[in-house]
Amino acid sequence: MYRTNKYNKPLTIIVGVNQHFETCVFGCAMIVDETEDTYCLFLRVFLDCMGNKKPKVVLIDNDERIGFAVNQLLSDCTHQLCAWHLGNNATKNIKIPEFNQGFYDLIYTYYTEEGFEEKWADL
Template identity: 55%
Template sequence: MNSIGIKTSQIMSHVALQFGGYEGIPCQVRDVYNRVVGAMKEEKMETDSEGALGFLDCLSAQVPNFIVCHQADEENRLANVFWVDETSRNYYMDFGDVIAFDMTYMNNTNNKPLCILMGVNHHFSTCIFGFALLVDETVTTYSWMLRVLLRCHNNKKPLVVLIDRDNAIQEAIRENILESTYRLCAWNLATNASRAGMI
């Protein structure tokens, strides 16, 4: 009823009539309001993810060498997305010997980790090698991201990977790019030390 524009208060009045008054309703009025709001959020998330995938798929169809890969969960909802353009692919082939993972933790409206894969070129300028919007920070998710990264970049494996102290990403690196050396990022070390009052 709510999806066709009927207000929640009117829905409650209708339900109350069927049960002989508000006291006869088998649930609390606030439960109905919470359910309606939850359904609207879920519908908005599905619409957002469909719109984002549609946009990225359109780019991959129209822009040469633009690649988008995505993964759905058990309930067929969008879980992980990885995308990369031609410039990033060229950067990776030239400067992808050392890559860093910049994890923007839960800074977006859906509380999903955004991973920016980057490096430095011969002028010490930042180059982006790809982006991933992930469902969580587990070994399985990071392993998927690394496999897609390698597939998009002709299976070229980095020599060194700079990471934060996350154990899941370390395990995923050991499983998928065993030949690569991984090190903790100096910026993360300095930031964590200053937070702890060590600097």
């Protein structure tokens, strides 16, 4: 669906979880380009609309320009890569089915820190 609108512009969406743990859209914009400045402007406007209330956790893809904007404007938030992108990158770059299966298990199953470390060492 990327750039499939009639203006051929990227759509940026901020999705979150409300107080009832329901997924909701907090903001979206069709942006002019995907530069650091544009993402910074987008986040500034978003924060202004939200009364400068920042999210606790930010999940993004591996785009350095988004990462730059998040580090500049949301530096006090926990910033992590999206699990889908991590898993997708693993399957593209690591051609060992057992590893990929174990990696997906680590991403999508809850473990204590000790349990995670054990599973990771086994992997």
